[in-house]
Amino acid sequence: MRFLMLNWRDPKNPFAGGAERVTEGYLRALRERGHEVHWFAYAFEGGAPHEDLGGLHIHRAGTKLGAVFAAWKWYRRQPRFDLVIDQHHGLPWFAPWWSGVRTVAYIHEVLGPIWFAFYRGFTARFGQWQERRVIRLYRRVPFWTASQSTRRMLEELGVRRIYLIPYGVHTRPLPELDPKPIGQPLRLAVVSRLQPNKRVDQVLRACRCLLDRGVRLELTIVGAGADEPHLQEETDRLGLRPVVRFTGLLPEAEKDAVLRRAHLLLHTSLREGWGLNVIEANAMGTPAVVYPAPGLTESTLHDETGLVSREETPESLADAVASLLTDDARYQRLRRQAWRRAALYHWDAVLPVACDWLERMAAGEPDPQPRPARPVGPTREPA
CATH class of the missing domain: 3.40.50.2000 (Glycogen Phosphorylase B;)
Incomplete structure (x- = not known):
């Protein structure tokens, strides 16, 4: 299968953060299952237009404001994808209206008041207003998120189909819990x-x-x-x-x-x-x-x-x-x-759940429910 992730930043972007870490984890797992995986992001200084990161095909074009148009132009020249993942960070990619294939909206959080942490006055108010309007526009698109709080916010904005899959981390739990009494300093x-x-x-x-x-x-x-x-x-x-x-x-x-x-x-x-x-x-x-x-x-x-x-x-x-x-x-x-x-949240527990669900979405299943994760990790407590 062919998967496309649309995300504003890619793993090498200087401003990449937790969202890019988890996104890379999911896509690498799909690649290991034999799928073809592409990631489109806006360009940044020093970033090549195309790059292969261990089997992940990274494509960069456009600015923060022009990336959606750049993605559309690039997409028109590509073979058909089985699933497009439209990742939201305050603004989406509007892929359901130009991709021509099944699309999933992937969102970490509804920014809401976070707009006011980065912008002031009218800009912050407009950002918050348009975010709510855009999510309502997406209300018939299936959403993928990780937390119940985000799920509730999406439901309040009219989204009808929301799938919950927890995040994973690379940090494997200690095989044995260290003795560590609390004290000062x-x-x-x-x-x-x-x-x-x-x-x-x-x-x-x-x-x-x-x-x-x-x-x-x-x-x-x-x-x-x-x-x-x-x-x-x-x-x-x-x-x-x-x-x-x-x-x-x-x-x-x-x-x-x-x-x-x-x-x-x-x-x-x-x-x-x-x-x-x-x-x-x-x-x-x-x-x-x-x-x-x-x-x-x-x-x-x-x-x-x-x-x-x-x-x-x-x-x-x-x-x-x-x-x-x-x-x-x-x-x-x-x-x-x-x-x-x-x-419960190590990648070895979470990735099979996420990949199974993405494959079923790409295959066209009408309402695939994620399966529960199986714990991976600690075995011994301190004596």
Whole structure:
């Protein structure tokens, strides 16, 4: 079969993030099953018009604003595809109206208020308005997403057919859970693109709250992005320079080592499709403390695999973190349950489910339901 993914960025784009990581995972799995897989994205400086990434055929053309027209022009010269996947990031590709074949809309999150994290005034309001209108336009197109919160938002906008398939992560759960009592200095971690919608500045303010309460801590921030200069300034303004370390982007093994050493992952995003880094931390035996934001309340189950703060404020986040410092038994329970649950979200468990479903969609089945994933991972707990 021939599959086409339409996504604004490809894996080599300098601004590629979690969406591109999971997209690449699905497409590589399809390729390993013998299918022909193509990925169209907008062009960027230094990116070749065509590139083969280990069997993935990458095509780049057009600008952010002109990519849809460029995709249509390129598509007209291609042999027929069996399935086109139209990935939404605030704006879609409108492929159901020009591809001529079965199309699936793939969406991580309805951006909603995230528009206001990147734009101001009329531009943000218009972005939010058009997103809602466009999703309504797609209401008869089958949608693929990963979280119940996104599913509910799509249903509110009139979408009729929504298929839920969880995300997968490459991080394989530890074969044995390390002994790691909670204590001071408290080791905290953030793993994120450093963008305004991730609200990492609120993690910094939560750390200031904890320090003011006499908690000794250290914070490691893994990631890069446009918001880093602001975060560096906030670190200095809050007097946190002695306890905060910015690592930039790290290789997977080094990132896993940071997560394995940390007592807690902190996540304060405005909205997430899911929260892949939560599951990555869980696989390393580290629970998360997160804001009660869409997506995060699914990747972290409150008082089961981590904690969800009462409010989306630094003070509330600090309260949740502090509650674990005096209750190691509770912390160990969260660690154990988070580690076990991470086995459900390893790629080896998720990819067969996703690929089976995509093949059935491409074959023309009218309403193929995804099959449940089988856990892969941890076997032994500490003695």
